Amino acid sequence: MTNMIKKKQVVHVDDDENILSITRMALELVGDFEVVQFGSACEALEQISDLMPDLFLLDVMMPEMSGPEFLANIRKRPEFKDTPAVFMTAKAESQVQNSPDFGDALACITKPFDPLTLHEKLNALLCQSP
Amino acid sequence: MKNRQETLKQRKRRHRRTVSLIYAAIVLLGVLSVMLMDRAIVAQKLETERSAIQRSLNTIEFRLERLIESYSHMSRSLAVAQSFEAASEFQTLAYLLRNNNPSVINIARSKNFIITDVHPTQPNHHLLGYNYRDHPEKLKSVQQALDTKETVIVGPMELVQGGFGLLLRNAQPGQDNIVGNVVLDFERVLVEAGMGSQPKVFKASARVSNDQGTGGNVIFGAESVWNSDPVRANVSLGDTVLELAKIPAGGWQVDKSHRYVLVLTTGVLALIAFLGVNYARRLIIERAEARRHLLNAIESVQDGFVIFDRHDRMVMCNTRYRDYFEASRDLIVPGARFEDILREGVRHGLYPKAAGREENWIAERLELHANPHGQTEIELSDGSWIKVSESKTSNGSTVGIRTDITELKTALQTAEMAMRSKSEFINNMNHELRTPLSVVLGYVAFLAKVEIYPEYQALKQAIGSDVKLSHLLDKFTDVIVKQATISEVSGKHLLDLINSVLDWAKLSSDNVTLNLENTELDTLLNNLGVEFGPVAEDKGLRLEVFADPVSIDGDSLRLRQIFMNLINNAIKFTETGYVRVSLSNESGLAKVVVEDTGEGIPNDQLDLIFDRFSQVDGVQTQRQTGTGLGLAITKNLVELHGGSISVTSVYGQGSKFQVVFPIQNAPV
Numbered sequence: 043m044t045n046m047i048k049k050k051q052v053v054h055v056d057d058d059e060n061i062l063s064i065t066r067m068a069l070e071l072v073g074d075f076e077v078v079q080f081g082s083a084c085e086a087l088e089q090i091s092d093l094m095p096d097l098f099l100l101d102v103m104m105p106e107m108s109g110p111e112f113l114a115n116i117r118k119r120p121e122f123k124d125t126p127a128v129f130m131t132a133k134a135e136s137q138v139q140n141s142p143d144f145g146d147a148l149a150c151i152t153k154p155f156d157p158l159t160l161h162e163k164l165n166a167l168l169c170q171s172p
Numbered sequence: 173m174k175n176r177q178e179t180l181k182q183r184k185r186r187h188r189r190t191v192s193l194i195y196a197a198i199v200l201l202g203v204l205s206v207m208l209m210d211r212a213i214v215a216q217k218l219e220t221e222r223s224a225i226q227r228s229l230n231t232i233e234f235r236l237e238r239l240i241e242s243y244s245h246m247s248r249s250l251a252v253a254q255s256f257e258a259a260s261e262f263q264t265l266a267y268l269l270r271n272n273n274p275s276v277i278n279i280a281r282s283k284n285f286i287i288t289d290v291h292p293t294q295p296n297h298h299l300l301g302y303n304y305r306d307h308p309e310k311l312k313s314v315q316q317a318l319d320t321k322e323t324v325i326v327g328p329m330e331l332v333q334g335g336f337g338l339l340l341r342n343a344q345p346g347q348d349n350i351v352g353n354v355v356l357d358f359e360r361v362l363v364e365a366g367m368g369s370q371p372k373v374f375k376a377s378a379r380v381s382n383d384q385g386t387g388g389n390v391i392f393g394a395e396s397v398w399n400s401d402p403v404r405a406n407v408s409l410g411d412t413v414l415e416l417a418k419i420p421a422g423g424w425q426v427d428k429s430h431r432y433v434l435v436l437t438t439g440v441l442a443l444i445a446f447l448g449v450n451y452a453r454r455l456i457i458e459r460a461e462a463r464r465h466l467l468n469a470i471e472s473v474q475d476g477f478v479i480f481d482r483h484d485r486m487v488m489c490n491t492r493y494r495d496y497f498e499a500s501r502d503l504i505v506p507g508a509r510f511e512d513i514l515r516e517g518v519r520h521g522l523y524p525k526a527a528g529r530e531e532n533w534i535a536e537r538l539e540l541h542a543n544p545h546g547q548t549e550i551e552l553s554d555g556s557w558i559k560v561s562e563s564k565t566s567n568g569s570t571v572g573i574r575t576d577i578t579e580l581k582t583a584l585q586t587a588e589m590a591m592r593s594k595s596e597f598i599n600n601m602n603h604e605l606r607t608p609l610s611v612v613l614g615y616v617a618f619l620a621k622v623e624i625y626p627e628y629q630a631l632k633q634a635i636g637s638d639v640k641l642s643h644l645l646d647k648f649t650d651v652i653v654k655q656a657t658i659s660e661v662s663g664k665h666l667l668d669l670i671n672s673v674l675d676w677a678k679l680s681s682d683n684v685t686l687n688l689e690n691t692e693l694d695t696l697l698n699n700l701g702v703e704f705g706p707v708a709e710d711k712g713l714r715l716e717v718f719a720d721p722v723s724i725d726g727d728s729l730r731l732r733q734i735f736m737n738l739i740n741n742a743i744k745f746t747e748t749g750y751v752r753v754s755l756s757n758e759s760g761l762a763k764v765v766v767e768d769t770g771e772g773i774p775n776d777q778l779d780l781i782f783d784r785f786s787q788v789d790g791v792q793t794q795r796q797t798g799t800g801l802g803l804a805i806t807k808n809l810v811e812l813h814g815g816s817i818s819v820t821s822v823y824g825q826g827s828k829f830q831v832v833f834p835i836q837n838a839p840v
Contacts, residue, residue, distance in 0.1 A: 045253050058607065064614030103603065132606035133599065154610035154667060157617045 049076040050168070053093060055086045055112065056101035056130070063167050065099070073161020083107035087115060095125060096153040097168060102143075102150070117145070123171040126171045128164065130155070184632050185565050187453075194449050195356055206434055213434070214470040217426045218548055224402040225374065227367075229418045232376070233405040236365035236416075240409065243356055244275070244323035244340050245744045250279065251342040251352030266291030275360040280353045284312060314351055317341040325410030328358040328380065328391050335359055336391045338409065362392045373421050381406065381413040393417075400424065460506040476558075476574030478635060482543075482567065484510045496558055496574050497522065502794045510541055510570075522553050541570065549577065559582040581598055605670050613663045619656035622649055672801040679808045686727040693762055693833075694719035696731060704739050713743060714750040724833045738766040738829050746770030749826070762835050773821040781805040781819060 052075045056062050062079045069075040078093060080086035083142040084106055098116070100109035106117075109129055129150040144150060148167045151160075246269060253265055259519035266279040270291065278296050279290040285304040290296040304311040317324040326339040336358040344350040362368070367376045377393030390398070401424065402417035455653040467488075470477050476493030480486055486508045494504050499520035503513050514537060518526050526533035540548060544562035551557055556578040562570055622628055628649075635641040678684050701717035735753070742751040749769025754762050773781060782803050810817045 058611070060611040060614070061607075064611065064618070067618055067624070068614075071618075071626070132603045134608060153606055154613040154663075157614045158621060 049074060050096040051076045051078065051093065052097045052099050052164070053086065053090060053095040054079045055081075055083055055104070057081055057104045057107070058101070059111040061130075061153070062102070065160070068157035068160040069164070072158055074079060074166070075164070083109070083112035083115075086112065090116070090122075094121070097164065098122075098125060098127040099164070100127060100129050100147075102129050102133070110145060110164075113145055113147065126168060128167060187457075191453055195238050195446065198442050198445045198449070202438045206438045209434055209438075210431060213430050214426045217430075218424060219584065221420065221424070221426070222403055225418050225420065226405075228374070229376075229403050229405045229416055232366045232418075233416060236362065236407050236414075239361055239365055240325070240338075240340075240407075243354060243361075244325070244342065245273075246273070247340040247352055247354040248323060248342040250354065251281075251344045251350065260288045262512075263291055263293075263641075265838065269354075275356050275364060277331070277357050278357045279355075282314065282351045282353070284347075284349050285311065285539070288666050292305075294651055313341055314343075317343040317351055318345075318349055321345055325412075327409070327412075328414070330353075337524060359392055367392055367416070371421070374415065374418055375421050376418045377402070378414055378416050381415045406646055475576075476572075478572045480510050480570040481574070482569055484570070486510070486513070487569070493574060496552070496576070514538070524551055524553055544570065562653055590829070598674055602670070602674050606667075609663060609670070613660065613667070616656050616660045616663055620653055620660055622652050622656070624661070625728065672805060675805050676801045676808075679805060679812075684730075684812065686730060688727060690723050691726045691728045693722045693724055693731070693764070694755055696728065697735060697755055697764070700732070700735055700739055701753065704736075705741065708743050708751060711743060711746075713746055715739070715743070716750060716752045718753070719755040722757045722758055722835065724762050724813075724835050726813050726833070730812070734806050734809050734831065735764065735766070737802045738831075741802060742768040742827070742829075744767055745827075757835065762830045762833040764833075765828060766831075767826060769826040770824055772823040772827050773819065774823045775821075778821060780821060782817070 052069060054062065054065055054077055056065070056079070059081070062081070065078050067081060069077045077154060078095065080089065083104055087107075088169075098113065102109040109131075113127050116125075127145075127147045128169075129144055129147050130153055131150055132153040148171055149163075151163065155163075204564065204627060210284055250265065250269065253261075253295040262281060266289075268274045269279060279291045280296070280299060282289050282302075282304065287299050287304075290299045304314050309499045313324050313326050324341040328336040328338050331337045338356040338358040338361065340354045340356065342352045344352070362378055367378060375393060375397050377390060377395070377397035379390045379392075379398070397417050397419050400419045402419045403418040407414045407416060470488075471490045473490065474492070476490065476496045478486065478489035478493045486504065486506050488506060489504060494501055497517055499506060499522045500513050500516035503516045511534070514534060517523060518530050521527065523533065541562060544564060546561075548560045550560055551617055556576060557580075559575040559577045560572065561575070562572040565571055590642065600805055616625055632642075632645065635645060697717050701715055705715050739751065739753065746768040747770070751766070751768045754765045807817050810831055810833075815831060817829065817831045819827060819829050821827040
């Protein structure tokens with residue numbers, strides 16, 4: 043595997059274990075991503091300093107610290123200043139539109155998502171981002 | 173309240189007293205004017221009568237003078253004749269004179285102061301030879317006649333035979349000193365002059381005036397005449413002055429007939445004045461009554477009421493108005509300026525909204541007061557809310573009504589809060605339902621593609637080329653995949669249901685706001701055509717889209733939802749043929765038609781199709797699953813865009829849905 047092109051790394055934060063599991067399967071088994079997962083935003087904040095992810099995939103509603111708060115937090119760090127971010131939420135599509143909370147996130151994917159096409163969506167979003 | 177009633181009673185009593193006084197004054201004035209006018213009329217009438225009698229007396233005076241003059245003329249001519257006539261001739265002449273003038277009592281002639289002739293002879297013959305020189309008092313007048321050669325009037329004097337006589341002497345100049353004397357019956361002369369005429373109407377009297385002017389001998393008529401304020405006239409008879417007097421026979425009594433007219437007229441006038449006063453009184457009472465009525469009504473109104481005049485000074489207000497603005501109560505009196513009342517309220521912190529920006533708030537409030545339009549709601553410090561309605565009257569006053577809308581406001585806030593919590597509930601439900609569903613659909617998706625699992629791959633490798641085991645694994649996999657696929661379809665249907673129900677809940681509570689933007693409807697429909705093309709093809713249907721370029725103002729997501737629903741439905745209910753979508757601009761309207769060759773809708777159900785939870789008969793419901801909310805949501809969304817949706821259908825041949833939107837900015 044090492045001789046292959048380096049896989050894109052996704053840091054995924056979600057408080058739902060099952061979603062973590064499904065997402066890992068969707069991105070690692072179906073897609074070709076390397077997924078690093080955290081069960082809470084606080085935990086992620088403590089440990090991401092060693093990482094250099096290509097994309098943050100963040101749940102919106104989480105206890106203690108929400109996805110948008112986490113994003114605002116890491117945007118203060120120079121190393122993550124321009125790292126693309128995508129939100130995931132269980133809120134309805136119409137509610138998510140134009141929400142000011144999302145900062146410079148590329149998109150907001152609504153749950154339930156199709157796990158078989160999730161990697162395609164993320165790849166497409168990464169291609170669009172500058 | 174008791175106080176007011178008392179003052180009301182007092183006012184009524186005072187009112188009655190005033191009216192009684194006015195009535196009394198009218199009566200007094202009437203009586204007074206009757207008396208004064210009567211006196212004036214009586215005086216006038218008396219004056220008229222006096223002057224009439226005076227005129228008649230003057231006539232008598234004139235005639236008397238003429239008579240005396242003609243008698244003296246006669247006596248002079250007698251004297252002239254006598255001077256050369258013989259005695260017998262004297263008798264003849266005297267007889268003629270006396271016959272023609274009944275007033276003449278006798279005629280005599282003297283010569284050298286001795287009476288020589290007298291007529292009639294009987295009973296006067298004793299006068300013959302009468303020597304005036306023996307009677308100096310008579311000689312004097314004889315001598316006077318001789319000296320002056322004028323008529324000398326002697327008398328009137330009492331006659332021996334009774335009555336009064338007047339003696340006229342005339343001298344014939346010459347040696348013989350002949351003097352002619354005529355004695356007149358003075359009463360007869362007076363009667364001849366008219367003194368005794370109309371004795372039933374007038375009374376006349378004559379007397380000789382003495383030096384005191386108080387009257388001397390009455391020689392004609394009754395003494396009483398002189399005591400009855402008679403009209404008078406004087407006549408000179410030689411050295412004596414004769415006074416004449418005349419009064420009405422019944423005394424100075426004035427005809428009183430005018431009094432009836434006077435009293436009647438005054439009475440009628442007084443009556444009119446009474447009626448006028450009474451009418452005015454009733455008007456005043458009615459006005460006061462009306463005013464009191466109005467004030468009572470204003471006082472009884474449940475709202476605060478206030479009027480400011482055109483200089484913005486308070487005219488009146490009711491108690492409730494004062495109650496609302498308890499803090500500035502002392503200032504709320506007639507004459508107070510609106511601004512002062514307002515400032516006092518602000519000073520007491522009556523208006524929480526003004527806190528910290530008092531001057532601005534006052535300026536805004538004053539501006540609104542000066543140019544009132546519609547209604548404003550103002551919060552007071554005790555938490556109550558007041559609706560302020562102000563308007564200008566035609567004379568520039570400002571009428572204001574203050575309504576306590578605290579309850580309404582509270583209800584509104586409660587309702588808003590309920591609405592908010594409902595929305596919140598819907599959002600939360602949405603989230604809570606979707607989260608587990610995400611897990612279900614996520615795992616099921618993998619189960620339907622079971623070969624993804626590394627564990628599956630490991631198992632398959634372990635079985636290797638064992639045909640029997642491979643076969644068993646394949647069969648097992650088939651079952652898993654089949655059931656996972658069914659689960660996935662059901663899960664997606666459940667997701668649709670959840671989406672629709674929540675959408676409907678939001679739409680029905682007017683909780684949806686559209687993000688209006690210029691949307692190219694043709695692009696949107698073409699994209700849907702591409703998206704749903706494969707779905708239609710799977711069923712062996714043609715999906716055709718014919719779209720003219722038309723743009724409308726709309727929420728692109730919601731517009732997409734509308735036509736996705738319609739196209740989805742058309743494909744769902746059509747087994748053979750086509751689904752055709754067309755868009756055209758028809759005189760300012762964007763018209764979208766979605767038609768199919770499906771089973772159609774029976775006529776009796778066309779009206780129900782946009783109602784929620786209705787689907788065309790039960791058979792289809794089993795075959796074609798759906799929420800039953802799709803068309804209701806679609807209709808709602810169309811109407812939110814200001815458009816309309818309608819359907820025509822021939823049962824068994826197909827349906828045709830038509831959506832029409834107004835085009836705000838018609839394309840150039």
